[in-house]
Amino acid sequence: MKTRVDHRLRSEAARFAFRFACDDCAHFEPDGGRCSLEYPAAPRRGALATDAADVELCKAFELT
Numbered sequence: 487m488k489t490r491v492d493h494r495l496r497s498e499a500a501r502f503a504f505r506f507a508c509d510d511c512a513h514f515e516p517d518g519g520r521c522s523l524e525y526p527a528a529p530r531r532g533a534l535a536t537d538a539a540d541v542e543l544c545k546a547f548e549l550t
């Protein structure tokens with residue numbers, strides 16, 4: 487799901503400790519940096535800290 491990244495999203499993500507990255511997902515294999523479902527492992531932590539205009543959130547994300 488493509489989501490626009492703007493000041494409000496960055497601010498609220500920091501304020502509410504928004505978890506959305508593979509790094510916080512039950513399907514992420516940190517040793518190899520891979521997704522166990524074999525999706526491209528993205529977005530990664532720090533994705534909101536870039537100049538990107540949007541971020542693609544994974545619908546299979548499961549919080550660990």
Ligand code: SF4
Nearest residue numbers: 508511521525544546
């Ligand atoms: S299921 Fe989605 S969010 Fe979870 S590790 Fe795989 S690609 Fe990342």
